Amino acid sequence: MSFKIAPSPHGHNQRTTSEMMRWVCYALVPGVLLQSYFFGPGVWFQITLAVATAVLAEMACTVARERPAFSALRDNTAIVTAILLAISIPSLAPWWVIVIGTLFAIVVVKHVYGGMGQNLFNPAMAGYVLLLISFPVQMTNWLPASTISEHSLTLWQTLHTILFEYTPAGYSVEQLRAGIDGVTMATPLDTIKTELTRGYTLTEIYQGPEFSYFAGAGWQWINLGFLVGGLLLIQQRIISWHIPLGFLAGLCLPAFIAHIFAPDLMPGPIVHALSGATMLGAFFIATDPVSAATSNRGRVIFALLIGFIVFVIRSWGGYPDAVAFAVLLANMCVPLIDRYTRPVVYGHGD
């Protein structure tokens, strides 16, 4: 009889890439649930649209690159990219925003560079930055958290707004953002930035309706949701602790020092940690292995850099949040970091 020939090793006991990506999706669930609670069901429509676009784009690209249509889908990475982008944008953003962003992420950032594993930049974040620069209005139209909002939309109203940019009753997203006093409400980070320039102190700013407990209303819970999911990923050994911890340290340590010197002008580490996309970025975005540094030492440097850039842009930059920019800037540094953190090979020491 003939026997099967195979190269060693003959066993394999690690989770496959596809399974790892599935776990990333599962770990996103707590954060996304909280997000849909605080910002309405729009996020589910965005996710659906993004995933559908990503799958079709991925198939089209693989066919165009003369590979079997389903071969690239097997690893589930396109789905993860799509979900990450969908939850990063305002839940009522018009449908074409997420479609353009996802297409750009999959087609240009991923496949033009050679597909899975070859991209220099984190596809979701590159897509996000493209959208933020191209459509600043749509991309900053975050609703106030439902707990402090005047309006709450039904499923149908949400879908209608995403598709036609107005609620069935004819309200624009801009109008929906108005608070009780009729003044448009911004995200907590945005509020801090604009109010500080208007001469208010943080103590005063925190009195506003956008803030409660530790940080921004709604946002803090969503961040905690992503923290829980992220810890699950570490516990499941899908990601290692190096990047999340590096990210948080790079952000919170400078924030802490700055806060001590200027408590009324510089938000403290907890506000930073629980605002914007901090936890999502630390556990789900910066940990994308393809565009991160490869050695553990390199990863810590990479993550510290991201955290620090986030701190700098939030404190002095033109944008209220900066995870996407920070990740892309750190992506550019990866070849350099990898070069200088190459481990010493056995027998080549001293």
Added chain:
Amino acid sequence: MSDVKTVNRDFNTDIIGQFPGGVHPPERKQPASSRPIRRLPLPAELILPVRQHIGPSGKVLVEVGDRVDKGQRLTEAGLSQGLPLHAPTSGIIAAIEERPTAHASGLPEQAIVIHPDGEERWGNKHALPDYHDVEISRLLELVQEAGIAGLGGAGFPTAQKLAQQKPLKHLIINGVECEPYIAADDRLMQEYADDIIAGTRILQYITRCDSVLFAIEDNKPEAIKAIAAAIDDDTQIKLKVVPTKYPSGGEKQLIELLTGHQVPSGKLPMDIGLLMQNVGTAYAVKRAIIHGEPLLERVVTLTGEALEQRGNVWALLGTPIQHLLDESGFNPEKKQRIIMGGPMMGFTLPSTEVPVIKTTNCILAPTDHELPAPGPELACIRCGACSDVCPATLQPQQLQWLAKAKDYDELEKHHLFDCIECGACAYVCPSEIPLVHYYRKAKAEVRNIAREKAKAEQARKRFEARQERLEREKQERLERHRKAAEERKKMQQEKASRPDSKTDSGDEKPAGKSAAVAAAIARAKAKKAAQAAKDNADEDSSAKGNES
């Protein structure tokens, strides 16, 4: 279990170093490690490849039809790195022909085929119960003549390893056996601890080491107990129990574990005063010196769920794998894999007609359920899991990219040749990339390129030397022609000048006339000669043009 813990507490006190990376695949040493080593009935034929290990093959000393005794020498050891081969049992030489061998390629090689007669008739044995009076060089000869090769790894001739003249600090006896499934050394230690320690003492005597470190992994409590009892109160042999982790039995890894030192790249353990031998080798050395028995058999683990009777057997060298499988209740499934060696580093056999050789420690016939065949290879996501487990702290993902890009210069800069091919990287790779396979291919390519380069260099030198020779010859020829022409010219001139001398004697007129004629003839001849010389030279150079 309490026994294990006590043993660990007693012996596990001073592991000095640790090595990075490593994996913990399911050990699956049971039931092989708890079943006594069996003896199988003799197979119908024994196939002994003349070349059993690295190095050239020896000269065959027997002919078809010869009756041979057990232990009779069949081949003369070649020059360097060769080892003699012996008849594992008495019988008749049935054939000397090409047979498939135990190599991943399964390519046929010259082999001596013996039909055992079942008498197990020993030839002469030169037992040497007390070796202390014997010259070390004589002991080395005996080890060499017994055909002993390292039974743990690549099968390097033991005597040559022992004969290296460098001062050694430690002799390390490797009983780690870190590959999953394999329990051949484990069982040998359990059942033949005294013989192994006796062999260890011979090895220590030969190498004049200060002390011996005897390393066993902590998942072999019975072997640890047996060896500890055999060492008894010998203070020169230190038992070191190392934590279970693959590949702690790798030579370089074990050295780092026991001494905290690394073997510098491109060097050998002996360069840092260490020598490592496998427990099976120590046992074989004892049999060879004390009993005068050459290496004829070895312990082979037969395991995997496709076998009903799993365990260890004493297999004569040359036993066809099919015979071992037949004796173990082999139920092959569809697309059955037969692995020689363990699941991490073993290779699949294309046929079961290949024989057991000196380095065959395990035959693994797994079901697809217990060792699933890898799925389709996905793209590398640079997750770095491979770097985390690499015991040589290489960057396997980087090597993989470079290997696929065929960037051989960069591969060498990334130290491809420090890869020990342990397979830990491929074992953890979530994209199921057969990494080791890529490295092996790249290594072969790099070696090929180096060989081609050397060949091209040689050809270039040869060509240049030839060009030089041709040029030299041409110059010499031209010189010869030139000289010949001059010579002729001179002669002509002399001839021409002779009548002139006659004129001195008087008769001027006719002489003057004949001299003018002679001079004209001489001129014409000289011109002709010069033309001929020139033609010749032209012909030469054009002929050369054709040649080159």
